[in-house]
Amino acid sequence: MDDVSAESFGESFGECFGERDAAFRDEARAWLRAHPPGGHTPRSWERELGRGGWIGIGWRTTEYGSRTAATLDQQVVWAEEYARAHAPARLGHIGEHLLAPTLLAHGSRTQQDRYLPGIARGEEVxxxxxxxxxxxxxxxxxxxxxxxxxxxxxxxxxxxxxxxxxxxxxxxxxxxxxxxxxxxxxxxxxxxxxxxxxxxxxxxxxxxxxxxxxxxxxxxxxxxxxxxxxxxxAGWRVAMGLLALERGASTLAQQIGFAQELRDVVRDAVDSGAVDRDPVLRHRLVRQWAELHTLRWNALRTLGGASHNAACDAAGDASVAKLLWARWHQRLGELALAVRGAAATAGPGPWTPEAYGIDDTQRLFLFTRADTVYGGSDEIQRTVIAERVLGLPKEPRP
Missing domain, CATH: 2.40.110.10 (Butyryl-CoA Dehydrogenase, subunit A, domain 2)
Incomplete structure (x- = not known):
């Protein structure tokens, strides 16, 4: 595992659609190169995306201002290219990816006409x-x-x-x-x-x-x-429909980010010589790489509708995916500190009463401690799998 492989660890991750969507991928890359997010505020970047027609491409309609009614593959391609371009976290993703599809499925036409255009223009958060x-x-x-x-x-x-x-x-x-x-x-x-x-x-x-x-x-x-x-x-029915959307095409973009984080950890291991000194550490790095590719293929399988029992498997697939990526990301945070060794215990500063002076590696470790809690804790995900997929008796509730 030399420096070249460290640099390429996350570079090829993601592209699997071949010629099917090559033109769309080229279009997405060209637009992102021509519209760098630097200098934008989170609000102005949303408006820039809206002017480009990139908000709402997954709504399966261009009525509210998106440039195309993208296929699922194209939605994944856009999410991957966005992540690969190191574009910033979206201020408007909750409106675009959660509320808008919910209104299209459960809302009235008046609600759709009132709220979707503002989301598509990047003007309403x-x-x-x-x-x-x-x-x-x-x-x-x-x-x-x-x-x-x-x-x-x-x-x-x-x-x-x-x-x-x-x-x-x-x-x-x-x-x-x-x-x-x-x-x-x-x-x-x-x-x-x-x-x-x-x-x-x-x-x-x-x-x-x-x-x-x-x-x-x-x-x-x-x-x-x-x-x-x-x-x-009808709140419970609508809320559950919305939560199912959190496991959509954005999962693949999340994994592009994971690949970039893993590449940085590998680079640290190569540059410091830790990967040559410690065979156990080297094994852990390779295992993280293999598991990340497994996460990707599992996500593609579930997004592609390979399951036969849709009602049962939708809940199970979402819970399995959350359990897998949350634990994987936590292990990556732990591995990042292990690569740094004792140096990982000291931050670069400055230290203030309002904030710790920590670097990206330490921030990764601290933030990943919450991965198994937010978005549904591991305990809840296991309960969903047990009750709704395996058909085990429900836990008694007060």
């Missing part, structure tokens, strides 16, 4: 109001309440947590309990809530071990909600 302090992976335990007013609108009161982009969002889709006497997944509704409601919505950043604050707490104090998606009481 959404956040997701699901998790609560007492209802994270166990989403059916939400306690945020929405009381219906005489004009048909709702007043929302409660707290959400781990809310990405809440400080930037124009809107939030909120899972709330509209039937005060209901329990578990009954009596829930999927509400669309404007975020610009001073005095009724408060957003507090959550500072993490890394010193950054990607997530937020959101407090609703009688916030006004205009409408539901799918009707009152």
């Amino acid at each position: 959404w956040c997701q109001g699901y998790s609560e302090p007492g209802a994270g992976s166990d989403l059916a335990g939400v306690r945020t309440a929405a009381v219906r007013e005489s004009d048909g609108s709702y007043r929302v009161t409660g707290q959400k947590i781990w809310t990405s982009h809440a400080r930037d969002a124009d809107h939030c889709f909120v899972l709330a309990r509209t039937d005060p006497g209901s329990r578990r997944h009954h009596g829930l509704s999927f509400l669309l809530v404007p975020m610009d409601q001073p005095g009724r919505i408060e957003v507090r950043p959550i500072r993490q071990l890394t010193g950054t604050a990607e997530f937020n707490e959101v407090f609703f104090d009688g916030a006004h909600a205009r409408e539901t998606v799918g009707g009152e009481g």
